[in-house]
Amino acid sequence: SQTIHQWPATLVQPVGSPLSLECTVEGTSNPNLYWYRQAAGRGLQLLFYSVGIGQISSEVPQNLSASRPQDRQFILSSKKLLLSDSGFYLCAWSVGSGRTQYFGPGTRLTVL
Template identity: 90%
Template sequence: SQTIHQWPATLVQPVGSPLSLECTVEGTSNPNLYWYRQAAGRGLQLLFYSVGIGQISSEVPQNLSASRPQDRQFILSSKKLLLSDSGFYLCAWISGGNTEAFFGQGTRLTVV
């Protein structure tokens, strides 16, 4: 069965520090992968999506970047975190067949 792993679950980082959140998928090949941010009162905001290795589309201009170094790996990064980057980040895999989305456990990022 397909599973999606996301880590770490919580993270506290100082302003100006780098960030790397990792997401991996098992049980499927060539998945479409997504990074969302869930902020209070703002719902789920799509940040990046990737349809294949090295293919990244950005939905919202921001202080973050994403990379897809392997078929089942999707990484969210920042060179210098801002206070406004605090939030809950979710990785998702969306199956092409029935378009159901499967979400990772999420990462609670607090920038201090």
């Protein structure tokens, strides 16, 4: 069966510090991978998606970036965090397009 991992689970970072969140998927090959952000009490905003190694599409221009160095690894990064980057970051995977997305446990980021 497929599983998706995210770490860290929680993170508190000062404004201006760098960020690296990691997501890995097990039990499937060549998944589509997604990064979402959820602000407190809000819906989900798609940040990035990837259909393959090294292929990243950005949905919202901001100070975040994503990379996919391996088939089942997806990384979300920032060089300098802003207060507005605080939120719950969710990674998701799907097998191809037009399929259900399955979500990881999430990383709760607080920028102070």
